[in-house]
Amino acid sequence: MKIVNESELEKKYRKLDNIKWELHKLLKNIVIKTGLGEIYDDYTDTVELNIGDITIYSCGYYHQLNLDKNGEEINLDHDLETTKIIYQEIKKRHEQLQKTNELRKSRIKVEEIFDKTFSLEI
Numbered sequence: 001m002k003i004v005n006e007s008e009l010e011k012k013y014r015k016l017d018n019i020k021w022e023l024h025k026l027l028k029n030i031v032i033k034t035g036l037g038e039i040y041d042d043y044t045d046t047v048e049l050n051i052g053d054i055t056i057y058s059c060g061y062y063h064q065l066n067l068d069k070n071g072e073e074i075n076l077d078h079d080l081e082t083t084k085i086i087y088q089e090i091k092k093r094h095e096q097l098q099k100t101n102e103l104r105k106s107r108i109k110v111e112e113i114f115d116k117t118f119s120l121e122i
Contacts, residue, residue, distance in 0.1 A: 016080045020065050023087045024058040026094055033097070034110045051093070052117030056086065069120070082120070089118050 027047040031037040037049035045060030055068040065076040065083060076083050093113050100113070 012080055016078075016083060017063070019080070019083050019087050020058070020063060023065070023083070023090060024060050026087075026090055027056065027058050030090070030094055030097070030114075034114070036110065036114055049090075049114070051090065051114050054117075054120060056090075067120075085120060 024045075024047060027037070027049050028039060031039050031047055031049060037047065040046040040048070043061055047056075047058045047060070049056050053070065057066040057068070058064075059066075067074045067076060067086075076086075096113050097110065100110075
């Protein structure tokens with residue numbers, strides 16, 4: 001049995017917390033810019049966005065991150081690695097959206113950027 005140093009655990013959760021906040025802000029920005037997804041109009045500050053076959057739910061008030069994958073709800077509040085993968089994928093697609101807007105490439109639709117599936121093994 002591996003004993004984890006308390007400060008290592010603290011660092012892990014601090015990093016996870018930071019990534020979840022960055023992801024939440026990014027998701028809100030995408031929903032506002034594209035009209036895809038939803039920002040709930042209540043105190044929870046929840047953002048919902050479909051990306052491929054996954055729905056991401058990020059709650060700003062309770063600071064929770066959940067996925068719905070094929071009807072199965074998955075909580076990521078303690079999963080640093082999966083959260084990093086999702087953040088990197090959303091960030092990549094957000095950058096693609098920004099480039100598309102800057103280059104005014106109308107042939108690339110917003111839906112095409114966010115409808116593409118990505119491999120997420122959970």
